[in-house]
Amino acid sequence: MKRTDLIGQRFGKLTVVEDSGERTGGGSIRWRCVCDCGGEILATRQQLEGGSAASCGCQPKQYASRREVEDLTGRQFGELTVLRRAENDGRGKVRWLCRCSCGGEVTVRATQLKSGKTRSCGCKKRGAAYNRADLTGQRFGRLTALYHVNRPDRVKGSYWHCRCDCGKELDVYAQSLLRGLSQSCGCWNREQSEKMHDHLHYQDDTCLEILKNACADTGRNKSGFRGLFLMNNGKYRASITFRGKHYNLGHYASFERAVQARLDAEESLHQGYIQAFQAYEARAEADPAWAAANPFYYDVQRTEGRFSVSTNA
Numbered sequence: 001m002k003r004t005d006l007i008g009q010r011f012g013k014l015t016v017v018e019d020s021g022e023r024t025g026g027g028s029i030r031w032r033c034v035c036d037c038g039g040e041i042l043a044t045r046q047q048l049e050g051g052s053a054a055s056c057g058c059q060p061k062q063y064a065s066r067r068e069v070e071d072l073t074g075r076q077f078g079e080l081t082v083l084r085r086a087e088n089d090g091r092g093k094v095r096w097l098c099r100c101s102c103g104g105e106v107t108v109r110a111t112q113l114k115s116g117k118t119r120s121c122g123c124k125k126r127g128a129a130y131n132r133a134d135l136t137g138q139r140f141g142r143l144t145a146l147y148h149v150n151r152p153d154r155v156k157g158s159y160w161h162c163r164c165d166c167g168k169e170l171d172v173y174a175q176s177l178l179r180g181l182s183q184s185c186g187c188w189n190r191e192q193s194e195k196m197h198d199h200l201h202y203q204d205d206t207c208l209e210i211l212k213n214a215c216a217d218t219g220r221n222k223s224g225f226r227g228l229f230l231m232n233n234g235k236y237r238a239s240i241t242f243r244g245k246h247y248n249l250g251h252y253a254s255f256e257r258a259v260q261a262r263l264d265a266e267e268s269l270h271q272g273y274i275q276a277f278q279a280y281e282a283r284a285e286a287d288p289a290w291a292a293a294n295p296f297y298y299d300v301q302r303t304e305g306r307f308s309v310s311t312n313a
Contacts, residue, residue, distance in 0.1 A: 006031055006045060012054025014041065024090055042087055052092050057085025069094050072110060078119025079254060080108065101253035135160050135174065141183020143172065173225065175263060181271075227262045228255075240265040242273075247302060268307040273298055276313035283313070 006016040014033040020042050022030040030042040039056030047053040057073075072082045073096075080098040086107045089095055094110040100121035112118040135145035142165040149161045149171055158174040164185035176182040229237045231251070236258035238249035249265055252258035276298055284291030298311045 006048070009048075011048040012051070013037070014043070014048065014053065014055060016048070026090065047088055047092070050092065052088045052094075055085075070110070072096050072113065077113045078116070080106070080113065080118070080120060082113070101257070133174075133178075135177065140177045140180070142166070142188060143177065143183060143185070145172075145177065173259070175259065179263060179267070181263070181266065225255075225259050225262065227265075228258050238262045238265075240269060242269040242300065245300075250305065265307065268309065269300060272309055276309075276311045280311075280313040 007018060009016050011033070013036040015036075017032045017034050020030050020032040022042065024030060024044060028044045028046065030044055031048065033041050033043055033048070033053070033056075035041065035056035037056065041053065041056045043053035069085075071085075073084060075082050077098075079101040081101075083097045083099055083105070086095045086097045089109065095107050096110060096113065097105060097107050098113070098121075099105050104121035106118075106121040108118045136147060138145050140162075143162040144164075145160040145162050146169075147161050149159050159171045160174055160177060161169060162172050162177075162185075163169045164187060166185060166187040168185040168187065170185050172182045227238055227240050227249075229239070231237055234253075236252045236255055238252060238258045238261045240247050240249060240262060247265065249258075249261045252261065277296060280291075280296045284296075294312055296312065298309065298313070301308045301310075
């Protein structure tokens with residue numbers, strides 16, 4: 001049988017245009033077909049003649065047995081939103097092209113979507129591998145990580161049960177440990193507050209000790225993380241307040257991405273402010289004349305979703 005014997009033939013709304021040059025694992029030709037709506041699809045002879053490929057996905061296709069396929073276009077399954085019908089797999093199983101909340105795209109069988117077996121493009125598994133890095137025995141400031149814990153009350157994310165040098169035990173978000181945002185159960189800040197209540201550092205009406213404590217707080221709100229709000233549509237709104245000004249960091253379908261946005265903002269604003277002021281103090285102590293002529297400033301601007309900071313530290 002000639003290689004080009006399907007060119008020009010119609011199957012449903014599809015017209016065979018050419019041999020795409022691609023082959024299936026079994027060596028079958030994958031024909032490029034143009035749909036009446038203008039869309040294109042690659043399909044094998046078996047799919048075309050069997051009826052499992054009858055359009056590009058602009059209308060529900062038929063199984064070989066002529067049973068109607070449920071249209072999943074626009075529906076959401078976990079982090080995946082269905083874009084359109086894709087080519088059936090080699091066994092004739094219906095597949096759909098989906099976009100993940102992380103921006104990636106993946107082709108998934110209908111049965112995997114509806115059963116909940118596939119709920120992302122794979123970014124969740126990659127993130128889980130990072131979040132579940134073995135921290136057992138590692139020290140983070142006064143905290144020693146003991147073991148990984150599941151926290152159903154915290155919605156999502158990786159937590160480690162830690163023991164502080166003072167003896168208290170608590171669960172801490174993994175990224176807060178890894179990024180140095182949580183280094184005690186809170187005892188260090190309490191000790192410093194008790195010992196140095198009259199010597200707290202205030203700059204621009206901002207207390208540096210309170211700012212450090214805010215970074216260490218794992219959050220007690222409904223979302224399970226500071227600065228995140230779980231909305232009725234299932235998405236997370238991230239925000240941060242700095243020097244009396246409230247910044248909206250955006251809405252996120254995934255908990256991990258919302259947490260990352262909040263942590264990035266803390267690093268830019270809270271941690272950045274503390275580090276800049278400490279650097280300024282060191283220079284001011286070494287050069288009082290310079291300090292007298294150059295008061296500390298830390299200016300924050302947010303443009304197109306990004307923070308930019310200018311300081312004289």
